[in-house]
Amino acid sequence: MVLIISIVILLIGMFIGYVWACIYCGKDFRSSSLQYSEQNMLNYWIERNRNERRNMFLFFLNNNYYNIAIYGISGIHYDSFIEDTMLRGFRNVYLADKYAVELSKQKGEKIYTKEELKALDLDAIVITSDTHFKEIKEELDALQLNTNIFSYRDLVYNLRKEKLE
Numbered sequence: 779m780v781l782i783i784s785i786v787i788l789l790i791g792m793f794i795g796y797v798w799a800c801i802y803c804g805k806d807f808r809s810s811s812l813q814y815s816e817q818n819m820l821n822y823w824i825e826r827n828r829n830e831r832r833n834m835f836l837f838f839l840n841n842n843y844y845n846i847a848i849y850g851i852s853g854i855h856y857d858s859f860i861e862d863t864m865l866r867g868f869r870n871v872y873l874a875d876k877y878a879v880e881l882s883k884q885k886g887e888k889i890y891t892k893e894e895l896k897a898l899d900l901d902a903i904v905i906t907s908d909t910h911f912k913e914i915k916e917e918l919d920a921l922q923l924n925t926n927i928f929s930y931r932d933l934v935y936n937l938r939k940e941k942l943e
Contacts, residue, residue: 820908823934824858832937834862843901843926847872849914851881851889853906855930862934872898876914892917900925904933 827834838846844867850856851873865871874890875881882889895903895918903918903925905911911929918927 817908820855820931820934823937824862827862827934827937834859834933834937835864835867837933837937838863838902839867841902844869845872845899845901846870847874847890847895847898847900847903849874849892849895849903849905849918850907850910851875852877853910853930854908855906859904859906859930859933870898872900874903892921896921896923902926902928904928904930906930 838844846868848856848859848871852875872890872895873887874892874895876892878889878891878894890898900923903923905914905918905927907914908929908931911931915927915929
């Protein structure tokens with residue numbers, strides 16, 4: 779009986795310690811669980827779209843978006859966006875990132891800053907960063923780029939209409 783009570787007290791103490799550590803470190807254990815669930819849902823739809831031959835490029839083609847910028851080449855979904863569109867059929871694809879200077883040196887190609895996007899003739903911007911989409915969009919909107927801005931997440935979830943025949 780004493781052993782069972784000791785184990786229960788130990789487990790309660792571990793749980794309280796975990797919650798305290800999350801609060802102390804500034805992390806909300808509920809939000810990390812929610813982010814994990816959202817990421818799993820997005821991954822599910824990415825795979826489902828691919829398995830059902832839903833083609834993201836058709837969205838751009840059907841809406842006459844031929845000159846695009848991909849913002850967030852260090853974003854979590856950059857590679858998925860490249861795989862989904864294969865960058866075929868675009869006239870111009872510009873890469874942009876918050877860390878443009880450093881990434882340009884690393885990759886050996888031109889990476890644009892937000893401000894440099896203003897000088898380009900763009901039909902659309904795709905933001906591949908999922909966690910920072912809102913703040914990036916607000917910063918791009920403040921530049922008055924006069925172009926459509928999409929999140930990769932929204933494109934994935936709305937591909938049901940764009941089926942490859």
